[in-house]
Amino acid sequence: MVRLTLDLIAKKSNLKSRKEETTLQYLKKITHINFSAKNIDAIEDLSLCKNLSVLYLYDNCISQITNLNYATNLTHLYLQNNCISCIENLGSLKKLEKLYLGGNYIAVIEGLEGLEGLRELHVESQRLPLGEKLLFDPRTLHSLAKFLSILNISNNNIDDVRDLEILENLNQLIAVDNQLLHVKDLECLLNKLTKLWKMDLNRNPVCLKPKYRDRLILVSKSLGISL
Structure with missing residues (x-):
């Protein structure tokens, strides 16, 4: 070494x-x-x-x-x-x-x-x-609440992101390959993160939910969600 x-x-x-x-x-x-x-x-x-x-x-x-x-x-x-x-x-x-x-x-x-x-x-x-x-x-x-703007937490077996609600300045959240399941939890998150414009949820169980994407976009008009 x-x-x-x-x-x-x-x-x-x-x-x-x-x-x-x-x-x-x-x-x-x-x-x-x-x-x-x-x-x-x-x-x-x-x-x-x-x-x-x-x-x-x-x-x-x-x-x-x-x-x-x-x-x-x-x-x-x-x-x-x-x-x-x-x-x-x-x-x-x-x-x-x-x-x-x-x-x-x-x-x-x-x-x-x-x-x-x-x-x-x-x-x-x-x-x-x-x-x-x-x-x-x-x-x-x-x-980090007032300053962090980009967070990548992909592939970490995460099943709950409600703790991230405090990150008020976040505009990009990359959470690919986790265990996120509940649309309601994500709706709560988006209600708090008003500056978020990109959220990548590829290969999470929630992606299999009917019209999950439509529900989340209704909460945040500026959001683009990767399927």
Whole structure:
């Protein structure tokens, strides 16, 4: 396995071709780091990368989110398809706009309090134990209520989305391949989410209900529902 370190980042940058720039200068100004699919299993101290705004670490073996508290300018974080079971240590990322955590082992969406810049949250296809479903910490939902606009919760065995009623700014909800069954629950959700214009419910049991789509569109005139 490989640890993401400053030395590793510097080596990848091929600084030999930049004779006029020192390693320290390069690390201080770098804005994008891409170490996807590199067998990374841990993130070490990258505090010199003060201007980092986009970090690609998907398709690795990371089990814990660490050493990102320095990255106060980070806006996009890609951690899909790792081994993460807990959302943690992100509280200082006040500028974070997009967070990608699909394909991990996360059972509860939590630890996102204070991230008032977060606009997109992608937590699809968590590798959960058989019979379990993805849950939401009320504190995190309350914290995201006024800001989150896109939420992807596909393929997580979810059978109830009424907890999401608090997300008043949500305009896109992707909930494909879940266990949503009751039209009435979705009607209640739409009564609360007045800004929602896209809801993807493909391959949910509710799709087999007669005229379910018509009933939901009647509740929200601006809504487009994918069958």
